[in-house]
Amino acid sequence: MNKALICTTCGTQYPPDKQVPELCIICNDDRQYVTEDGQHWTDMEELERGRSTKIEVLCDNLYSLKTEPDFALANRALFVKSPGGNVLWDCITLPDKNAIDFINANGGLKAIAFSHPHYYSAMNEWAAIFNCPVYIHHNDSQWTMYKGKHITLWNGNDFKLWDGIRIVHAGGHFPGSCVLHVPSLSAKGTVLSGDTLYIARSKRHIAVMFSYPNQILLPRNEFVAFYEKCKGLEFDTMYGAFVNQDLVGNAKQIFNTSMHRYINSYGM
Ligand SMILES: [Zn+2]
Numbered sequence: 001m002n003k004a005l006i007c008t009t010c011g012t013q014y015p016p017d018k019q020v021p022e023l024c025i026i027c028n029d030d031r032q033y034v035t036e037d038g039q040h041w042t043d044m045e046e047l048e049r050g051r052s053t054k055i056e057v058l059c060d061n062l063y064s065l066k067t068e069p070d071f072a073l074a075n076r077a078l079f080v081k082s083p084g085g086n087v088l089w090d091c092i093t094l095p096d097k098n099a100i101d102f103i104n105a106n107g108g109l110k111a112i113a114f115s116h117p118h119y120y121s122a123m124n125e126w127a128a129i130f131n132c133p134v135y136i137h138h139n140d141s142q143w144t145m146y147k148g149k150h151i152t153l154w155n156g157n158d159f160k161l162w163d164g165i166r167i168v169h170a171g172g173h174f175p176g177s178c179v180l181h182v183p184s185l186s187a188k189g190t191v192l193s194g195d196t197l198y199i200a201r202s203k204r205h206i207a208v209m210f211s212y213p214n215q216i217l218l219p220r221n222e223f224v225a226f227y228e229k230c231k232g233l234e235f236d237t238m239y240g241a242f243v244n245q246d247l248v249g250n251a252k253q254i255f256n257t258s259m260h261r262y263i264n265s266y267g268m
């Protein structure tokens with residue numbers, strides 16, 4: 001396996017042929033944090049020891065992949081099974097045998113697509129294993145630390161995949177933040193939101209912030225631009241980046257009440 005170094009706080013893998021920065025660029029940004037005991041690095045070989053991928057069904061044709069025990073941001077990647085080809089939405093750092101065998105048994109991957117840079121993790125490794133493109137919005141090019149040959153930047157408001165699946169640019173949390181819209185997963189469509197729309201613990205609110213861990217609000221103009229891009233999305237179900245961030249059936253109502261909170265707060 002690749003000896004490229006991986007930040008233990010965010011799980012981002014850096015290119016093997018370059019010196020890593022003193023502090024991880026993703027973590028040293030105001031949206032993230034370097035832990036108090038400083039910067040630490042690991043690699044795939046070390047990460048593999050004692051860890052494996054837990055796979056859970058979220059609904060027909062949607063699965064959660066999560067490293068256990070927790071590593072880095074402890075997010076999940078979402079595997080969408082579709083007749084025209086399967087999509088991995090966001091990544092986890094370690095592609096262990098369990099995850100690889102599961103994906104291959106279900107027809108492999110046609111694409112990896114991202115909500116934003118916090119989950120790029122070891123995307124180049126995953127793309128090499130499944131020989132598929134990785135779709136990243138052009139606005140987040142500067143946050144792409146390791147631009148391997150599978151990385152494909154796209155520009156514009158949305159990027160159509162197949163079977164009606166679309167990557168939709170939203171902005172907000174990152175300039176290139178996106179959601180994945182999958183019409184077939186529920187009656188009115190499902191949004192896989194990453195951190196672009198962050199489902200609160202109560203499940204009665206969806207947050208949109210510059211930083212979630214550091215609790216930094218979005219400037220008003222950026223919220224307005226975000227809302228203009230997202231208000232027309234049709235969906236009834238939403239899955240976020242973390243376990244339990246599942247809003248099944250009532251996601252659009254929660255989205256509407258949450259956005260109205262922001263609209264009132266920003267005096268729009
Ligand atoms: Zn980091």
Ligand SMILES: [Zn+2]
Binds near residue numbers: 116173195
């Ligand atoms: Zn994030």
